[in-house]
Amino acid sequence: MNKILFKLHSWMALVAFVPLLVICVTGSILVFKHEIDSMLLADKVRVESAGRERLSLDALELSMHSNFPQYEVVGWALFQDKDRADLVYTMQHGTDEWTYALLDQYTGEPLRPPMGLTHHLTDWLLNLHYTLLLDDWGMLITSIFSILLCLLGISGFILYRKFWKSFFTLRWNARMIVYFSDLHKMTGIIGTPVLLILGFTGAWWNIVHFAHELEEHADGHAHHKMEARLYNDDLSLQGFMEDAGNRIQNFETTYISFPWEPGTNFTFWGDVHTGNPLISEYASNVTYDAQSGEHMLSYDIRDASLGAKIVDSYRRLHFGNFAGLVSKVIWCVIGLSPLLLSITGIYIWYQRREKRRTAREKRRTKAAQLAATAG
Numbered sequence: 001m002n003k004i005l006f007k008l009h010s011w012m013a014l015v016a017f018v019p020l021l022v023i024c025v026t027g028s029i030l031v032f033k034h035e036i037d038s039m040l041l042a043d044k045v046r047v048e049s050a051g052r053e054r055l056s057l058d059a060l061e062l063s064m065h066s067n068f069p070q071y072e073v074v075g076w077a078l079f080q081d082k083d084r085a086d087l088v089y090t091m092q093h094g095t096d097e098w099t100y101a102l103l104d105q106y107t108g109e110p111l112r113p114p115m116g117l118t119h120h121l122t123d124w125l126l127n128l129h130y131t132l133l134l135d136d137w138g139m140l141i142t143s144i145f146s147i148l149l150c151l152l153g154i155s156g157f158i159l160y161r162k163f164w165k166s167f168f169t170l171r172w173n174a175r176m177i178v179y180f181s182d183l184h185k186m187t188g189i190i191g192t193p194v195l196l197i198l199g200f201t202g203a204w205w206n207i208v209h210f211a212h213e214l215e216e217h218a219d220g221h222a223h224h225k226m227e228a229r230l231y232n233d234d235l236s237l238q239g240f241m242e243d244a245g246n247r248i249q250n251f252e253t254t255y256i257s258f259p260w261e262p263g264t265n266f267t268f269w270g271d272v273h274t275g276n277p278l279i280s281e282y283a284s285n286v287t288y289d290a291q292s293g294e295h296m297l298s299y300d301i302r303d304a305s306l307g308a309k310i311v312d313s314y315r316r317l318h319f320g321n322f323a324g325l326v327s328k329v330i331w332c333v334i335g336l337s338p339l340l341l342s343i344t345g346i347y348i349w350y351q352r353r354e355k356r357r358t359a360r361e362k363r364r365t366k367a368a369q370l371a372a373t374a375g
Contacts, residue, residue: 009155016148026129028335049082052106057237063108074260090114096223139206149199153192184344191337201318224261231290244286278313
């Protein structure tokens with residue numbers, strides 16, 4: 001049984017190791033996406049909040065429309081870090097492509113005009129991480145490799161199920177294959193719990209998003225091209241945000257979904273500060289009609305089922321930001337472990353393959369000698 005499982009484990013690793021390295025290495029880097037952006041693009045992603053008050057959403061929206069009249073706002077991220085600039089998703093008239101601008105929420109000054117979602121380095125890495133640069137079908141492909149990552153972790157645990165007997169053993173003076181085998185086992189056992197979380201949550205997200213795209217466009221119709229504003233211009237975004245705070249206790253808006261295609265409405269997503277570190281900052285929401293402004297529904301994660309709370313926790317668990325810097329560092333380091341697992345695993349596989357080849361050659365030589373002697 002172990003021999004079959006080992007072969008299966010080895011072949012899955014050989015098939016998946018290059019895409020998994022790309023996914024895991026980029027994921028480790030992206031744990032600190034904003035920190036990297038803050039170093040490379042400080043004047044665009046960081047603002048000074050000390051002693052200043054945010055402008056109203058209505059004033060900020062007016063600034064966006066005044067500065068970029070050929071674009072419509074389709075999403076708005078308001079970060080809990082007060083020194084982080086607002087990120088405003090936009091769509092240019094005549095296109096269906098999402099772009100984003102960066103805006104100083106204290107002055108209304110645009111810090112960056114609308115540009116593509118992969119314009120900056122970390123944005124490109126994010127696209128590589130989620131889709132391998134293969135658009136919607138890439139989400140399905142990365143899901144498959146994420147599932148393989150989970151299978152590799154599970155099969156590795158089964159193969160080394162008695163790991164506690166020599167868990168911290170590294171035989172430094174042994175042959176290289178023995179040392180690499182110890183290192184591979186130790187790295188795998190330490191990293192697998194986190195890698196299983198990353199693989200499962202990543203596969204879940206991508207499969208859900210891919211299925212949604214298929215369902216939305218199953219009849220073959222293309223994405224809606226933005227031609228004009230899809231909501232009543234007289235509505236007050238600031239009024240909506242204040243009303244959302246009244247409808248859900250302790251609600252703090254973190255993202256606003258604008259109408260981006262016909263039939264969609266305003267949804268204010270936010271944090272309700274439950275004290276549960278795994279509940280995301282987008283767990284609750286309030287929706288308003290895009291034309292009348294009428295309140296449509298409120299969703300408080302505190303009143304949701306256990307299953308809904310578990311699914312919501314996937315965000316924090318995937319990004320590793322549930323315990324601040326400590327969890328981010330752990331997620332970053334363990335996210336790089338497939339690099340070491342690949343090096344040691346390939347070496348072990350190659351050495352065992354060479355050992356089997358040498359043994360076959362010896363058997364053939366011996367058989368040939370016996371045949372010659374008998375002749």
